[in-house]
Amino acid sequence: MTSFYSEHSKVWLSVDCIIFGFDGNHLKLLIGRRQMDPGRGEWSLYGGFVRSDESVDDAAHRVLFELTGMRTLYMRQVGAFGSVDRDPGERVVSVAYYVLINVADYDDRLRQEYNLEWVRLDEMPQLYSDHNQMVQQAQKQMRLKLSTEPVAFRLLPSLFTLTQLQKLYEAVKGEELDKRNFRKRIKEMNFIEKTELIDKTGSKRGAALYRFNKRLYSESPNFKL
Amino acid sequence: MTSFYSEHSKVWLSVDCIIFGFDGNHLKLLIGRRQMDPGRGEWSLYGGFVRSDESVDDAAHRVLFELTGMRTLYMRQVGAFGSVDRDPGERVVSVAYYVLINVADYDDRLRQEYNLEWVRLDEMPQLYSDHNQMVQQAQKQMRLKLSTEPVAFRLLPSLFTLTQLQKLYEAVKGEELDKRNFRKRIKEMNFIEKTELIDKTGSKRGAALYRFNKRLYSESPNFKL
DNA sequence: TCAAAAGTGTTAGATTTACACCCATGA
């Protein structure tokens, strides 16, 4: 092993995952009880250490695959958290990632196996170490992302009603939206396609199901909500 | 030394600084020739290793103080860069930071001593490793920041003319702005104060000098440019 | 038959954009 940098000290590097979901009314966060010392038993984000043969992004994907069985998640880096004493035991620097998942695609047996809970973002308990800070930054970035890029669909089934979509945006923005104005904007974005299908679960009358057409979006990528 | 995590491997952690400046017409980047192997002699951002007794943010501040002699710089984290082979010699993960400095406050002797150059952002050469990527992300984040928060002043002298400010925004946005519309918006923000002072260096007639009033801004923080 | 969610347009107000001339001064 060569060692150009051997005079400098190394640190442990971990990733922590902020897993966002949507239950139809509220944004949710998937958290668990920390399984290791120090901090065993505290509410915590799910994380893992970066191995020497994988990139930091890959580590986040690996950890999430373990947890969800899903590989093609929408994932973005929040940033590095590097206070000296953020981990009470050792010097560990952590890189946080947020992930958008459709709760319905997620195998609830995995949730139980790992002893995780979906908690409402606006009722988040105190978390281990600096995890609350990570969540706050992630939420801010996620909000901005959802208002400028068509990624909200990652939080919904591939077929969704406009009411579902609106409820999601209301949860993200933390304010009620006007139904007519909202639908007017959706109509302008022709990459949000109406299908022939009807969802009857949400109302007696039934609501049209829509889908996001990625190809159409790439042809005229103008999104704003 | 306890070792809760000793089964996991550690990595070297560095910080890299993207130093933005403005020369009155163009956004500039302060870069140098890499002083160490591997990659000696290539254009590179200025960086350094994170020590075990300092936070990652503190490491960035330390490195920048070394380089500029300035302590109260506007600095924001861009993110962590963690490809396995981003450093050709060893596994080094780096956290990038961007910094806004007023070129006039910067002691040019330091620049010469460290053998650094101001290069135009739109004429940036190829840099060592993934540094071009870092700069690109930093630029994107900086652009967003300048359009939503009053930090542009960090790139200007504390007294500045409206023409200077407009030129700066033109450089940041990469487009020309309408002088009358620009000044109209400035007038709405009463925390950008006109002083009695006149700058005669830029024109025969002289231009009024303005200053950013932080206190007034904190009383009604509404900024948009 | 009625409760509950789906669906649909118009208008006033606010914001944004385009645009051209006079002023003060040093060279």
Add this chain to the structure above:
DNA sequence: TCATGGGTGTAAATCTAACACTTTTGA
């Protein structure tokens, strides 16, 4: 005196926000 950058207002167009009723259908 003239070239140079400083400084100023108005009107059209666009965008945003507010607002209420009809439809469908299962219980």
